[in-house]
Amino acid sequence: MSALLRRLDLLLTRLRWTISVPVVAALELLLAWGSHPHGLVVAIIAVLLIGAVLASVHHAEVVAHQVGEPLxxxxxxxxxxxxxxxLIVTLMAGGGSGTDSLARDTVFSAVMICLNGIAGGAFLIGAVRHRLAVFNPExxxxxxATVSTIAVLCLVLPRFTTSHPGPIFTGAQLTFAGLAxxxxxxxxxxxxxxxxxxxxLPVAADGTVRDADQDGHADPPGIRSAVISAATLVLALVAVVGLAKVESGAIKDGVHALGLPDTVVGVVIALLVLLPESIAAFRHAxxxxxxxxxxxxxxSAMASIGLTIPAIAVASIWIDGDLVLGLDPTQIVLLAISLVVGTLTVVPGRxxxxxxxxxxxxxAAFVFLSASP
Structure with a gap:
């Protein structure tokens, strides 16, 4: 057995970390699944989880380079x-306090992080580094506009419908919102x-599309082990989902130990899953x-709502309890001002x-008010 482990360790050291880390993370997932780890094990899983996230960024970018932008x-x-x-489905299936609003809190957190953290960080980095952050306003x-439509439809309207008491859609309303x-x-x-x-596509300072071969479209990408990266990306994503599920108990315990509300769990999950997007976006900026x-x-904001809500709507058939989607008044205000500022920022194209x-x-206001509502 020890000889087999030594051979495995030697093999992993010869592989690039972007391949070896997802493999090790998947093995750790097999060992830790169904457990409630503590202490050092939690730290090890957290390190592997972050490593798998970073590896997924690399492999997603390799595959993205193969298929080109905006694909x-x-x-x-x-x-x-x-x-x-x-993550949402597995955590909701596990039950416990706060799971009825976990989907709402996680999706809303993802939207706010995308609108203000990723986009705002890209604006800031682009402007500081290149004087102006230039993009295509169309x-x-x-x-x-798409994000605004589905965010209001799925997260704001449940607060104002009257067919069901509380910020909850009826079955028919949830079906319509998911399909829409x-x-x-x-x-x-x-x-x-x-x-x-x-x-x-990226634009130059004068607003024209950057295109080296003058064919009117983005330059064709090169081929860089796209098949291997696609397979490793799938493995890394499975490892991230599984290990995050294993870590969820520690996340909840930590949030409760600090005396923070359950909504912070959704913020932590959103920060975790959006780490690949954030790194890639800032690198491009x-x-x-x-x-x-x-x-x-x-x-990402669009997919968080447009894909998550339909999936959660289907999963709610088998998950006991209500599915709370309607935002609280404070959250609605934050979403509204974020959309208004975003619109005013986007219109000029600079x-x-x-x-x-x-x-x-x-x-910062969103994070602070999530911890101190």
Whole structure:
């Protein structure tokens, strides 16, 4: 047995960390599944979890480089949403306090982090590094309009409907909201990848699409082990979902030990699953490709609602208890001001440091009020 472990260790050291870490994380998942770890084991799982997230960023970008933009951004957004849906469903199935509103808290947290953290950080980095953050207002505006529509439909309207007491949809209303949000998301994807694809490509300072071969579209990507990266990406995502489920008990215990409300659990989950998007977006902003950063930010916000809500609606058939989707008044105010500031930022197609700073302040307000409502 020890000889086998030594051979496995030697094999892993020869592999790149982006491949070895997901493999080790998957093995750890097999060992820890169904347990409630404590102490050092929790720390080890956390390290492997973060490593698997970072590895997923690398492999998603390799595959994205193969398929080109904006499909690359779409791929990473969908990958992150798969993690989010898996985490929410497994945690809700486990039951416990706060699980009835876990989907709402996680989705809302993801939207606020995308609108203000990822997009705002990209605006700020782009403006500081290149004087102005330049992007295409037509494509970005369409993405923000889509996010606004499905966010209000799925997260705000349940607070004002009267067929069911409380911020909860009836079965028919939930079905409509799920189908409508999914339809809107699919319509946007067809727009982004079809006739209006160029609206979602990086632009130069004069507003023209960057295109070295002058064929009117993004330059073709190179081939870099796309098949291996796709397979490893799937493994990394499975490891992230499973290990996060294993860690969920420690996350809840930590939140309760600090005397924080259950909504903070949703914030932690959203921060975790959006880490790949954040890293990729900030990297593109540093390279003066703010449009790709915004594709990632708004695409992730869109997928968080447009894909998560339908999936949770289906899962609610087998999960006991109510599904709370309606936001609290404070959350509605934060969402509204984020959408207004985002719209005013997007319209000119150029953002200054001020715009990025405003979004970062809104993110800070969201985090603070989540911990101290």
């Amino acid at each position: 690359g951004s779409l791929l990473l957004a969908v990958s992150v949403t798969v993690i989010e849906v898996g 494509g970005t505006g369409a993405a923000l 949000s999914l339809l809107v998301y699919v319509l946007f994807v067809l727009t982004q990848t079809g006739r209006y694809r160029d609206f979602f 540093l390279g003066d490709r703010v449009q790709i950063s915004l594709n990632l930010a708004y695409g 953002a200054k440091t001020l715009h990025g700073g405003l979004h970062v302040v809104l993110l």
